[in-house]
Amino acid sequence: MKFKLSSGLFIFLTPVLLWLFLLIVIPQIELLLMSLRGENNLGEPIWTFANYLHFFTEEIYWYTFVRTATYAIIVTVLTFIVTFPVAFYITKVVSKRLSVFLTILLLVPFWVSELVRVYGWMILLRESGVLNHIMLSLGLIDKPVEMLYNDISMIMGLVYTSMLFMVVPLISSLEGMDDSLIEAAHDLGASKWTIFTRIVIPYAAPGITSGSIVVFMLALGNYLTPNLMGGKNSLWFTEQIYNQFIASFNWNQGAAFGFLLLLLSSLIIWVGLKMSKQQLGRVLS
Amino acid sequence: MKRILVLAVMLTLSLSSSAFSQETLKILTWKGYAPQQLVDKFEKETGIKVELTLSNNEEMIAKLRATRGAGFDLAQPSQDRISSVQEKYQIYQAMDYSKINADQLIGSMLDAVKKNTAVGGDSFGVPFCYGTSGLIVNKKLAAEAKDYSDLLNKAYEGRISYRLKRPTLIGLAFAMGDDPFAKYNDAAAYEALMNSVAEKMVAAKPLVKNYWSNGDALLEMVRSGEVAVAMGWDNGGWKLNAENPDIDFVAPASGALGWIDTFAIPAKAKNVEAAYKWINFILAPENAAIFTNLEKYGTASKGADKFLDKEIADNFKRSFSEADIDNIKWYPPVPANLEQIEGKILDKVKAAQ
Amino acid sequence: MPVVLDIVDLTKRFADFVAVDNVCFQAEEGKFFSILGPSGCGKTTLLRMIAGFLEPTSGSLQIRGKDMLGIPPNRRPVNLVFQNLALFPMMNVADNIGFGLKRQRCPKKEIASKTEAMLERVHLSGYGSKDISQLSGGQKQRVAIARALVLEPSILLLDEPLGALDLKLREQMKIELKNLQREVGTTFIYITHDQSEALVMSDTVAVMNAGRFEQIDTPRNLYSRPASSFVAGFVGETNIFAASVEDISPTLRLRAENGVLFKATAMQEMAGAKKGRLFIRPEAIILEPDSGLDNLNRFEVTVRTILFDGSNTKILAMLGDREITVALPQNQQFAHITPGETVSAGVHIDACKCYPGE
Ligand SMILES: Nc1ncnc2c1ncn2[C@@H]1O[C@H](COP(=O)(O)OP(=O)(O)OP(=O)(O)O)[C@@H](O)[C@H]1O
Ligand SMILES: [Mg+2]
Numbered sequence: 001m002k003f004k005l006s007s008g009l010f011i012f013l014t015p016v017l018l019w020l021f022l023l024i025v026i027p028q029i030e031l032l033l034m035s036l037r038g039e040n041n042l043g044e045p046i047w048t049f050a051n052y053l054h055f056f057t058e059e060i061y062w063y064t065f066v067r068t069a070t071y072a073i074i075v076t077v078l079t080f081i082v083t084f085p086v087a088f089y090i091t092k093v094v095s096k097r098l099s100v101f102l103t104i105l106l107l108v109p110f111w112v113s114e115l116v117r118v119y120g121w122m123i124l125l126r127e128s129g130v131l132n133h134i135m136l137s138l139g140l141i142d143k144p145v146e147m148l149y150n151d152i153s154m155i156m157g158l159v160y161t162s163m164l165f166m167v168v169p170l171i172s173s174l175e176g177m178d179d180s181l182i183e184a185a186h187d188l189g190a191s192k193w194t195i196f197t198r199i200v201i202p203y204a205a206p207g208i209t210s211g212s213i214v215v216f217m218l219a220l221g222n223y224l225t226p227n228l229m230g231g232k233n234s235l236w237f238t239e240q241i242y243n244q245f246i247a248s249f250n251w252n253q254g255a256a257f258g259f260l261l262l263l264l265s266s267l268i269i270w271v272g273l274k275m276s277k278q279q280l281g282r283v284l285s
Numbered sequence: 286m287k288r289i290l291v292l293a294v295m296l297t298l299s300l301s302s303s304a305f306s307q308e309t310l311k312i313l314t315w316k317g318y319a320p321q322q323l324v325d326k327f328e329k330e331t332g333i334k335v336e337l338t339l340s341n342n343e344e345m346i347a348k349l350r351a352t353r354g355a356g357f358d359l360a361q362p363s364q365d366r367i368s369s370v371q372e373k374y375q376i377y378q379a380m381d382y383s384k385i386n387a388d389q390l391i392g393s394m395l396d397a398v399k400k401n402t403a404v405g406g407d408s409f410g411v412p413f414c415y416g417t418s419g420l421i422v423n424k425k426l427a428a429e430a431k432d433y434s435d436l437l438n439k440a441y442e443g444r445i446s447y448r449l450k451r452p453t454l455i456g457l458a459f460a461m462g463d464d465p466f467a468k469y470n471d472a473a474a475y476e477a478l479m480n481s482v483a484e485k486m487v488a489a490k491p492l493v494k495n496y497w498s499n500g501d502a503l504l505e506m507v508r509s510g511e512v513a514v515a516m517g518w519d520n521g522g523w524k525l526n527a528e529n530p531d532i533d534f535v536a537p538a539s540g541a542l543g544w545i546d547t548f549a550i551p552a553k554a555k556n557v558e559a560a561y562k563w564i565n566f567i568l569a570p571e572n573a574a575i576f577t578n579l580e581k582y583g584t585a586s587k588g589a590d591k592f593l594d595k596e597i598a599d600n601f602k603r604s605f606s607e608a609d610i611d612n613i614k615w616y617p618p619v620p621a622n623l624e625q626i627e628g629k630i631l632d633k634v635k636a637a638q
Numbered sequence: 639m640p641v642v643l644d645i646v647d648l649t650k651r652f653a654d655f656v657a658v659d660n661v662c663f664q665a666e667e668g669k670f671f672s673i674l675g676p677s678g679c680g681k682t683t684l685l686r687m688i689a690g691f692l693e694p695t696s697g698s699l700q701i702r703g704k705d706m707l708g709i710p711p712n713r714r715p716v717n718l719v720f721q722n723l724a725l726f727p728m729m730n731v732a733d734n735i736g737f738g739l740k741r742q743r744c745p746k747k748e749i750a751s752k753t754e755a756m757l758e759r760v761h762l763s764g765y766g767s768k769d770i771s772q773l774s775g776g777q778k779q780r781v782a783i784a785r786a787l788v789l790e791p792s793i794l795l796l797d798e799p800l801g802a803l804d805l806k807l808r809e810q811m812k813i814e815l816k817n818l819q820r821e822v823g824t825t826f827i828y829i830t831h832d833q834s835e836a837l838v839m840s841d842t843v844a845v846m847n848a849g850r851f852e853q854i855d856t857p858r859n860l861y862s863r864p865a866s867s868f869v870a871g872f873v874g875e876t877n878i879f880a881a882s883v884e885d886i887s888p889t890l891r892l893r894a895e896n897g898v899l900f901k902a903t904a905m906q907e908m909a910g911a912k913k914g915r916l917f918i919r920p921e922a923i924i925l926e927p928d929s930g931l932d933n934l935n936r937f938e939v940t941v942r943t944i945l946f947d948g949s950n951t952k953i954l955a956m957l958g959d960r961e962i963t964v965a966l967p968q969n970q971q972f973a974h975i976t977p978g979e980t981v982s983a984g985v986h987i988d989a990c991k992c993y994p995g996e
Binding site: 058060061063064126127128146148149227231232233235239240243244245246247248249250251 | 343344346347350370443450490493494495496498509510511624625627628629631632633635636638
C-alpha cells in the first residue's frame with residue numbers, strides 16, 4: 001500500500017521535477033560550467049577560477065557589488081517604511097469595501113510595464129519635465145533643476161517599482177491579524193509605539209520577511225530602473241553582468257558574475273534571516 | 286542547454302510556421318533600417334512576410350552567438366564587427382556575391398566591405414548604409430563646440446551627453462591627437478591609450494548630464510535644450526535640424542568616425558533565398574532612396590541619388606567640407622578581445638564618483 | 639461594601655441606532671456582577687465603554703470615584719478578557735501574562751515571580767514556555783484570564799469568555815471561574831447570554847434587553863420574582879401562554895390561548911389590560927395533586943414524551959392543544975408514567991405569574 005502510494009506520488013511528481021530540473025537546475029549548471037572556463041595565454045580554452053578571482057582582485061567589480069547590495073538593502077528598508085503604513089491603513093483602518101477598492105487602486109499602476117512606469121517618472125522629473133514646469137510657473141524656482149540621474153531618483157524609482165511586492169504580503173499578513181490583538185495590548189497598558197513594535201510587527205514578520213526578500217532580490221536584479229533613472233552614477237551589478245555578456249563578449253566572466261550574484265545575495269538573505277530570527281520555512285508557509 | 290534551447294526554438298518555429306504556412310523572413314536589424322513602407326512593398330511583391338527584431342551591434346552578436354547563428358535569416362552588423370566575431374564563433378555563412386545585384390551598389394564600398402569582412406577565403410558582408418558619428422550641437426547654446434574634446438569642456442557643464450560605448454573612447458582618443466586605429470593590433474598600447482582617455486572622462490564626469498543609451502531619448506534631450514553638445518550619429522543631427530535650424534550635426538575637427546552597416550547571413554538561416562531577395566530589393570535605387578529620405582543615412586545604392594530629396598545633399602554639404610570628408614576615420618575591423626579592454630575601462634568610468 | 643463602578647445614564651448611539659440606552663448601575667467591591675442578555679442587546683458595547691475602547695454618547699462612568707471619560711484604555715484600572723481571548727500568538731504563555739507587567743516597567747524578577755504565581759493560580763504551573771498554539775481551549779481561556787488578572791485591576795471585565803468552549807468544559811470552567819473570583823477578590827463584570835452561567839456564578843445579575851437594563855438583582859430573585867415579562871421569559875426555563883383577561887378582582891382570571899382558564903398572580907399592574915402573558919415554571923406544575931390543596935389551578939394533561947436526564951428528568955405533555963414542560967420530582971414517584979397516559983395536574987396561583995402585554 002505504502003509502496004503503491006509513493007510510486008503514485010512519484011509518477012505525479014515526475015513532470016514537475018522534470019520541469020524544475022530543465023528550467024532551474026540545468027541553466028544553473030550551465031552557468032556554473034561556463035563561469036569556470038577561460039583561456040590560457042595561447043587562447044586555448046581551459047578550466048580556471050580566474051573569473052571568480054577577477055571579481056575579488058578588480059576593485060571595481062566587488063565595489064559595484066557592495067554598492068548594489070547596499071542600495072538594494074536601502075531600497076528594501078525604504079519600501080517597507082513606505083508601504084507599511086499603507087498596508088496598515090488598508091487592512092486595519094478603513095472599511096472592508098473601501099479597503100478592497102484601495103487595494104485595487106494600489107495595483108493599477110502595476111498593470112503597465114516597468115518601462116512605461118519609469119518613463120512616466122522621467123517625464124515628471126526631468127529638467128524640462130512636468131514638475132519643473134509647475135515649480136517654475138509657481139515661482140518656487142527661477143531656473144529648472146535636474147532631478148533625474150542621481151542616486152536619490154534611482155532609489156525612488158526602485159522603491160516605486162518594488163512597492164507592490166512588499167505591500168501584497170504585508171496586506172495579506174495584516175489581514176489575518178485580529179483587531180482585538182491591538183485592543184488587548186492597549187488594554188494591558190501598551191502605548192501605540194509598543195503595540196506597533198511588539199504586536200503588529202512581530203505578527204506581520206513572516207509577511208515582512210517574504211516581502212523584503214522579494215524586494216531585495218528584485219532591486220538587486222533590476223537593470224532598467226538604475227540605468228534609466230540613475231544615469232551616469234548608477235553602476236549596478238546587473239549592468240556589469242550585461243556588459244560582460246553583451247559588450248565585452250566575455251560570457252565566462254559574465255557567468256561568474258551571475259553566479260556570484262546568486263551566491264552573495266543568498267548569503268545576505270541568510271544573514272538577514274538569522275539576524276531577524278526568522279525561519280525560511282515559516283516565511284514561505 | 287544550448288541544444289535544448291535550440292530544440293525549443295525549433296519546436297516553436299516549426300509550430301508557428303505550420304500554423305502560418307506563409308513564408309517568412311526574419312531580420313535582426315537596427316531601428317529604422319526596414320521602413321514599414323518598404324516592408325509592405327516587399328511583402329506585396331514577393332508574398333514573403335517580414336519579421337523584424339530591433340537590436341544593436343553588441344546584442345546582435347550576443348543573440349546569434351547564443352543560438353550559433355540560428356533564429357534569423359538576415360542580420361545587419363557594422364562591417365568592422367564581423368571578421369573577428371566570425372573567426373571566433375562562426376555565426377555567419379559566406380556571402381554568395383553572385384546572388385547580389387552588384388550593378389546597383391557603389392563599387393568601391395562593396396569592395397571595401399568584402400575586404401574588411403573576409404575570413405579565410407570567404408567574405409561575409411554586403412554594404413547597406415553608411416554614416417558617421419560626430420557631434421550634435423545646439424549652436425545657440427554651444428556655438429564654439431567643434432571637436433570631441435568639447436564633450437569634456439567645462440563651458441558646457443550639465444549640457445553634455447554621450448554614450449558610454451567604444452565610439453566615444455575612440456573619438457576622444459583622436460581628439461587627443463592620437464590614432465587609436467593604428468594601435469588596434471597592439472593591445473598593450475591600445476589599453477594604455479584608452480586608460481588615458483578614461484582618466485579624462487572620469488575627471489570631466491561632473492560635466493556630463495547623462496550617458497545616453499537610447500537614440501530617441503538623446504534626440505529628445507537635445508530637442509528640449511537640456512543637452513547642448515552630444516556625441517551622436519549624423520542622421521540624428523540632421524533630423525533635428527529640420528525642426529530647429531539651431532541644432533545640427535558637426536563633423537568634429539579631429540575627424541568624424543565613419544561606419545558602414547552591412548547585410549550578413551546567419552550560419553543557420555532558414556530562408557536564405559528570401560534574405561538575398563530582401564538585400565537586392567532594398568538596395569534597388571528607388572527603394573534605397575525611400576530609406577535615405579526617411580532616415581537620412583547614406584545609402585550604398587549607386588543609382589539612388591536621383592531619387593533623393595534635395596535636403597539630403599544639403600545636410601551633407603552643411604556638415605562636411607571637402608577636408609572633413611577626407612578626414613573621416615573609417616572603422617577598420619575590430620580585432621578580437623579589444624572589446625574586453627574597452628569594457629573594463631568603460632565600467633571604471635561609470636563606477637567613478 | 640464600597641462601590642467600585644458607578645454608571646449613571648450611560649448611552650451609546652451609533653448613528654440612529656441606540657445600542658446602550660440610559661443604563662444605570664453600581665458594582666460593589668469584590669462582587670461577581672453579570673450582565674445577561676440576548677445576542678445583539680448591547681452587552682459588548684457597554685463593556686467596551688467601561689474598558690475605554692468606546693466613548694459614551696452621554697452619561698457618566700466612575701471607577702472608585704474617579705471619572706473615567708476621556709481616559710484611554712491603557713490608563714484605566716480595568717482589564718478586559720476578550721470574547722475571542724486575543725492571546726498574542728507570537729509570544730509564549732509566560733510572555734503573554736508578563737506583557738502588562740512589562741509595560742508597567744516591573745523588574746524582570748518580579749515579572750517572573752508574579753507570572754509563575756498567576757500560572758499556579760489558574761492551574762497551569764510549568765506551562766510558561768509553551769506556545770499559545772500548543773494549548774487547549776480551556777487552557778487558553780485560563781491564560782487570557784491570568785494575563786488580565788496579574789495586573790491586579792480594580793475590575794476585571796469578561797466578554798463571554800466561555801462562549802467558545804464545549805459544554806462539559808464550560809460547566810467546569812464556570813465553577814473554576816467562580817472560585818477564582820472568590821480567591822482573588824477582584825470585582826468581575828461578566829457578560830453572557832447564557833442564563834445558567836449568570837445564575838451559577840454571580841452575586842448580582844443585570845438582565846439587559848435592547849440596550850436597557852430590565853432588572854438588577856440576585857440570581858434567586860431574578861428567578862423567583864422577575865420584574866418584567868422579558869426577564870420571566872429569559873431567565874430560567876418556563877411555559878409561556880398568551881392569555882386574555884377575564885376578570886381582575888377579586889382574583890385575576892385569565893383564559894389562555896388553549897382555552898384553559900387560570901387563576902393567576904399579577905406581577906405588574908393589570909388594571910385596564912385586556913391581554914396578558916402567563917408564565918409557569920416546569921417545576922411549579924404538580925402531578926396528581928392532593929385534592930385537599932387550596933388555591934390550585936387544576937387540569938388534566940396527556941403525556942407525550944419523557945425526557946430522561948437523571949435528576950433533571952422532564953415530561954412534555956399536552957394541555958389542550960398546547961405542549962407544556964413539566965419537571966418531575968427527584969424521588970422517582972412518577973417513574974411509572976408512560977407516554978399516552980392522562981394524568982391530573984395542578985399549579986398554585988402564586989406560581990402563575992402574569993404580566994400585561996401581548
Ligand atoms: N460600531 C458600530 N456601529 C454601528 N452599530 C454597532 C456598532 N457596534 C455595535 N453595533 C450594534 O449595536 C448592537 C449591540 O452590539 P453588541 O456588540 O454590544 O452586542 P452584544 O450584546 O455584545 O451581542 P453578542 O452577544 O452577539 O456579542 C448590535 O445591534 C450591533 O449591530
Ligand atoms: Mg458581544
